[in-house]
Amino acid sequence: xxxxxxxxxxxxxxxxxxxxxxxxxxxxxxxxxxxxxxxxxxxxxxxxxxxxxxxxxxxxxxxxxxxxxxxxxxxxxxxxxxxxxxxxxxxxxxxxxxxxxxxxxxxxxxxxxxxxxxxxxxxxxxxxxxxxxxxxxxxx
Amino acid sequence: xxxxxxxxxxxxxxxxxxxxxxxxxxxxxxxxxxxxxxxxxxxxxxxxxxxxxxxxxxxxxxxxxxxxxxxxxxxxxxxxxxxxxxxxxxxxxxxxxxxxxxxxxxxxxxxxxxxxxxxxxxxxxxxxxxxxxxxxxxxx
Numbered sequence: 177x178x179x180x181x182x183x184x185x186x187x188x189x190x191x192x193x194x195x196x197x198x199x200x201x202x203x204x205x206x207x208x209x210x211x212x213x214x215x216x217x218x219x220x221x222x223x224x225x226x227x228x229x230x231x232x233x234x235x236x237x238x239x240x241x242x243x244x245x246x247x248x249x250x251x252x253x254x255x256x257x258x259x260x261x262x263x264x265x266x267x268x269x270x271x272x273x274x275x276x277x278x279x280x281x282x283x284x285x286x287x288x289x290x291x292x293x294x295x296x297x298x299x300x301x302x303x304x305x306x307x308x309x310x311x312x313x314x315x316x
Numbered sequence: 317x318x319x320x321x322x323x324x325x326x327x328x329x330x331x332x333x334x335x336x337x338x339x340x341x342x343x344x345x346x347x348x349x350x351x352x353x354x355x356x357x358x359x360x361x362x363x364x365x366x367x368x369x370x371x372x373x374x375x376x377x378x379x380x381x382x383x384x385x386x387x388x389x390x391x392x393x394x395x396x397x398x399x400x401x402x403x404x405x406x407x408x409x410x411x412x413x414x415x416x417x418x419x420x421x422x423x424x425x426x427x428x429x430x431x432x433x434x435x436x437x438x439x440x441x442x443x444x445x446x447x448x449x450x451x452x453x454x455x456x
Contacts, residue, residue, distance in 0.1 A: 179342045179403050179440070180452050181359045183391035184324055202319045219320045220361035221453025233385050236429045236437045237416045244381040245373050247434065248388045251323035263319050276377045289376045294387065297376045300319070312320050313361025 182222055184250070187229030187240075188294050191215060194226045197293050201270035202252075202263070220313040229294070249289075251299040253306060253314065257286040264288040264300045272298075322362055324390070327369030327380075328434050331355060334366045337433050341410040342392075342403070360453040369434070389429075391439040393446060393454065397426040404428040404440045412438075 188194040195215050198204045207216045207223075215226040233240035254260045261278050268274055272290035275297060281287055287301035307315040328334040335355045338344045347356045347363075355366040373380035394400045401418050408414055412430035415437060421427055427441035447455040 177395045177399060177448065177452055179344075179392045179394070181324065181362070181364050181390055182393040182452070182454055183439075183441075184321065185389045185391065187385070187387040187389075204319075221449075221451060222321070222360065222362055223454055224321050229385075229387055232387070232389060235416075236385075236389055236439070238385050238431075238437065240385055242382075242384040242387050244383060245327070245369075245376075245378050246386045246388055247327040247369055247372070247382050247436065248386055249325045249327075249372060249376055250321055251325065252319045253322040254319070255317045259317060276375075291378075296387065297378065299323075299376070301323075308317065309361075311361060312317055312322070314322055314363055 183225055184222065185225040185227050185232060186292070186294065186296050187232040188226050188292075189229060190293070191226060191228060193293050197271055198226070201267040201272055201292075220311045246296060249297045249299055251301050253308070253312075254300060254302050255308065257302050260286050260288060260300045260302050264290065267298070267300075323365055324362065325365040325367050325372060326432070326434065326436050327372040328366050328432075329369055330433070331366060331368060333433050337411055338366070341407040341412055341432075360451045386436060389437045389439055391441050393448070393452075394440060394442050395448065397442050400426050400428060400440045400442045404430065407438070407440075 204217045207218045210216050217224040230240045275289035278288040285303040289299050344357045347358045350356050357364040370380045407430050415429035418428040425443040429439050
C-alpha cells in the first residue's frame with residue numbers, strides 16, 4: 177500500500193463551534209463515527225477531521241502553542257466564478273473571516289480566501305484548466 | 317458542485333529541499349504541472365501541493381510569520397503495524413524529525429508521528445476498522 181495522504185485533521189478550540197461553522201458555512205454533515213470528541217467529514221477519497229487543538233498537540237507530542245500563519249492552506253475548487261462567490265459569501269455570512277475578497281488571479285483563475293474560527297485558511301477557487309469527476313474529485 | 321476539500325498546500329522554506337524530502341522519505345513523484353515554483357502530488361481524489369511559505373502567505377494576504385504548532389496534522393494510513401514502521405523508518409532515515417515513535421494507541425490502533433523539514437506534522441497510522449480501495453482511499 178503506497179503511502180498517501182488519507183486524513184487532514186484541523187485542531188480547533190471548540191468542537192461545537194467548528195462543527196456548527198462547517199455545517200452552516202459549507203453545508204458539511206458530520207459522518208458516521210463523529211461524536212463529542214471528534215468530527216469527520218468525508219471528502220471523496222479522504223477524510224477531514226476536527227479535533228480539539230490541545231488533544232491534537234498532545235497526540236503528536238508537540239507543544240500546543242501556536243501563533244501566526246499555520247503554513248497550510250486548504251482549497252475548495254468550484255466549476256465557475258459565480259460558484260466561487262456563492263460559496264465564499266455563504267461562508268462569510270456564517271462567520272468566516274474574510275482574508276481575500278473574490279478576485280481574478282495572475283494565473284488566469286478566480287479565487288477568494290477566508291479563515292475558519294481557528295484561523296485555518298481556506299481558498300475557494302476556480303481554474304479554467306481543471307476538470308472534476310462526479311464525486312467532485314480533481315481529474316488527474 | 318458541492319464544496320469539498322480538493323487541495324492541501326504546505327508552505328515550505330525551500331521547494332527543492334521539500335521536494336527531495338517527500339520523494340526520498342515517502343516515494344512521492346512530482347506530478348505534471350510541477351516546476352520550480354510549485355510541486356503537486358496526486359493523492360487519490362485530492363492534490364497535495366508544496367509552495368514557498370512567503371508566497372503562500374502573500375496569496376492568502378496573511379502575515380507569513382508563524383511559530384509553534386501549525387494546528388494541522390496530516391495522516392497516512394497503512395494496512396498493518398509493520399507497514400507503519402516501514403514507512404516511518406524510511407521517512408526518518410531521510411531526514412524526518414521524530415515526534416512520536418511507533419506505539420499502540422488508546423483507540424486500538426498503531427501510529428507514529430514525524431515532522432517534515434518545515435515542521436508540518438505527519439501521522440503514520442494503522443487502524444483495525446478501516447478499509448481501503450485500490451487507490452488507497454479510505455472506504456466510507
